[in-house]
Amino acid sequence: MIAATGIYLFAFFDTSVTGAHASLERLTREQWWFGGVMRSLHRYASDAFAAVALLHLLRELLAGHFRGFRWFSWATGVALLWFIYASGIVGYWLVWDRVGQFSATATAEWFDAFGLGTGPVVRNFLSAADVSDRLFSLFVFLHIGVPLALLAAMWIHIQRIAHTDTNPPQRLGWAVFGTLVAMSIARPALSDAPAAYGTLPQSLPFDWFYLFAHPLMYASSPLALWWIAGAATLALLALPLLARRKRSAAVVDLARCTGCGHCARDCPYLAISLVPRSDGRAFLKQAVVRAEQCAACGICAGSCPTAAPIARGEVLPGIDLPGDPLQAIKARIDRAASRSVVFRCRHERWPMPQDDACVITLECTGQLPPSFVDHALRRGAAGVTVSGCRPGACEYRLGGAWTEARIAGTREPHLNTRVPRERVRLHWWPARNNSTGLQAAALVLAAALLTWLSFDPPYRPLGAGEALVRVIVVHAGERLQPCRKLSAEELALRAPNMRAPEVCERGRHPLPLQVEFGGRLLVDELLEPAGVARDGAAQLYRRFVVPAGRHALRVRVSEAPRPGARAWERAEALELAPGRVLTIDFRPEQGGILFL
Template sequence: MKKLFLYIEDQLNRLFSPKYNPFYYLGAISTLFFLILLISGIYLFIFYRTNNPYKIVQDLTEKQWYLGGIMRSLHRYASDGLVISIVLHTIREYVNGRYSHYRWIAWVSGVVLFIASLMLGISGYWLVWDERAQLIALKTAELLNDIFFFMEPPSRSFLSNESISGMFFFLLHFLHVAFPLGMIVLIGIHIIRCPRPVLKTPRAVTAGVAVVLLIASIILPATSAQPADLARLPINTPFDWFFFFIYPVRSLLPKSIFWLITIGGTIILFILPWTKRHRLLTAQVTSENCTGCDQCNKDCPYGAIRLQPPEERFPYRLKAVIMPERCAACGICVGACDFNAINLPEMTETQIKEEIIKLLAAIQTDRRPRILLLVCKRSVRFDAVADIIKERANIKAIALPCIGMVQPSMIETGFKSGADGIFLCGCVIGDCHYREGNVWLQARLRGERPPFSNKMVDCQRIGEYWLSSINTTKLAEELRLFEENLNAYNISVHEKPRIIKSIEDRRWSFKRVIASAIPAFLLPAFLILFLSTKPIYPFYSKDKSLIKFTFKHSSKHIGGCRELTKEEIEALPLHMRKTNSPFPSIRMDCGRERFPVYVEVDLDDKNVLSKIYYPAGLRKDGPVFAYEEIPVVPGMHEVKVRMGESKEGPAFDYTFEEKIDVEARGVVVIDLSTMLKSSL
């Protein structure tokens, strides 16, 4: 999986350049989609009414197609794009190992955001109340029927068109508006440990996303299906797979297996950050060297350093303090400190400089330039680097947790120890494993960020190459080119110093990126257009109709009932005493548990249902609810129902017989609740 993502990213880097690679901005693209959803949603909110939602949405789409229709389409396709970007962002962070330890808040809140996005999208489809909304309402109710938390099966709320009121759509509308507000809070939690979160995409990426959404909205505008009718089955209904994928899975798997996978998978996603036990020792501050300059705090990508007044006597007003729960042990703070005041216990600045001196002293060559290679462990495997340089005695390498750990004084040490050139190798710009290490190093070398490089350092002899592990083989070519540049080095002292660039360093104009972006965005645009309506999943057979059998019944108490005596009433606490009502039924004391209800249903003298329904509640003292769907062929059918209460076995107390005429694609409801009140 990781190799696949790296390959795709590499191809996108060739197409867009790393600066505009959309895979490096998946989080920001998700934010962009969310912003589009907010803007278009506010516009739709202004016109939406709950008294006749289907007609309101249709009028907005058809009579105001030039704006209302476009806004609706943007809202639809941006929601699909949001799901795609969140899924890709989640998978990419997982395969790159960016989810554990100090990143657990971002991971957990991201999972919650994904679930909230799905719920928000599903509730949005309900608000249209067409056949697609009807289908999703019925299937969602079926899912909720499996949850014991609901005493009454939610499917009983969708028995007929009369059972759907304006209050239902008002509550849906309220939730659909409230959810985004909660998601804004979640987004804040998601980035709470990132001092400089990337929430804004580059102009080229923003333009590409906007253009693709707009073109999709014009080519295939979002439309409604036929009006919802609970008396008919929704067949051949457009199906949005980005949000509704869970319903086909539920129909294919047994109930127990489905919920085991769903609940188990969700739990695994939430606990995933704690499955990685190994963690490097966090950075440590040497108080006597700290000047309270605040540079380590400014450079830390996770806000793991804060400056506070010292408790003991201290020559400076503030000193740095590490927050271990946030520290990633990346070493960027080491590269930011010019006073050797902060270090990683496993790799200090002094140890690195000593290793540089030792390695360069071991190079025995007079012909070829001596090169020191400083490489990031996260960008490329060090064993692969060792294989590349094992036959090149003039190159020695040191692996660092992050290339941002390199401090200008380390480079100075390398040159003073006899290095002819220093080659820096780290993650692709824009995709640093620790967010900003490579960017800060570039700024230090260019004199744009402290600690500044010594002016005596010849920047012509510093090379850099930013790569991912899939480009490891190219590192050998980069080193060869760098060595040739050093051999041919003969620069005038009056020429402005510059850092030697990679052979793949290219200039990308805004127009070129846009021209490359449009074809590249066509594939996700096609996926959104196709999977938002097709393929249609056949939940209901075209040649079948449906009988919905249901009832609600309070069965008799198993222990029977008796009237309490006066002495028994007085012995009870005041709040538990029965009233002195003249009605004996109110003064009765009954056992809590109720009888189950036995049901048999025959269709055309053939048994289609034989089941025991138990009372609701943990103590089995609630009403008995039943809801069953019986597929039938259209036509005239004779239905016989036998029901009864007994502790031992079937003893039918009530029978129901009726001939019903079922239309093609029709739904007939047999609700015995009212009859049972008077008969049982």
């Protein structure tokens, strides 16, 4: 849905600074019945995508699905969050309204926390002259390129998962689509006012699904937000290392393996593959288990046709779990006598049966070969109950579904058709919720929450009666030693490509900077030169929230902390209206200290 609506919007989008906002407004207003709905669908579907991704992460975290063999899916899923948010945030920049301008500036300030590059990134957004069509071309490239990278990362994310179902049930899909369309009509996604340089609005309609990091940064600092984001990412990535749970992987018995491929087909995590036979027996293939991917769920043992119990012999399957072999399960069945037998999944939360049933705990119901049900009934069991996680909520994804299909006779190996089905009961936990009214109510509640957090509560960048002062300095200080001009003889001794007329020793003086505002010093620092040899330009970017009104402002910049060094100074009395953004920029090529 996001891709389809995005392609349609791009067909009408003007990729220029002056035309971007106007083209989207024209599409939204003049073609509201379709173009406006498509734009709103794009917005709401993107927000829903972020919300579902976060809920999925929370669900997997609470379920402990980051341990052992799941580390690959967990780590790639954590990385996907960065792609999701990068895709969504850049999309707001393309609108280039006040929200997009605020987000782009805030993101630039976040990257400027490290002072990397040739100057602060935020310099690209100071005035209309600084924002070029080339910059917008970069935005378009990012908004197309990052989602494509996201798609590739999603493909990598599911590489260790078999039988992936990436499409929702048809009924649910249409219900979600209809809900998003209704939201788009009820509350269309509209642009804010066009980007305005030099001012900040009192409030902004804010998408809290994607833009929540900006208020968090201004409530703390850009560096603090880097620490929060980095620490959260590293903590999530480290969970598989801190909570490793080693269990013995399934083992193949070549003497019994026929190479039928049932185990490889049923494995939920692609841990089993078929390779050419290595023992010379008259079978084409043999199963091989990749231990690092094995979940030790036992589903492979339950799918093995050679796992049939023999009345007075041992169970010798072609593949089995060393820590929980099928022979031990058969022995418990044999001791059950005439009692009912309950095969119970270890991960289900349903209370244990209170009657005199023989309860046999399995790692997963998929570990149960259907022939064991037949064996229990032939040994005199009053009945057999298979109890576990329902299909769709299985701890190992497919155990419940495969068990249900094997008992129903639609998947091999299946339950013997002569077994009376009235003596076999399937009990799944949690029970399916088939209440249409409850499902509709949940969808309406989710839609209301999605609509609200997509715009409300509004964010207030500045308080009442406040203005903003930004200070930007990028300049190379005076050299520690003056450059020396080379003589003709010295130049002749050098290679032709190395005949620079002067030799300059590396190293520069720090820049003294003072900014006095309203009688108090906002900045009084020595800006150190960049680079290992300390010969690069010194950089500084700071922002200060100040009271609005009339204030005396004095700025002084010197090329070296010594008397007689080249210096610039400017002093003025300025009237700052509420919401005004005053930028103090140092550009010697344009006259020195600029008040923008």
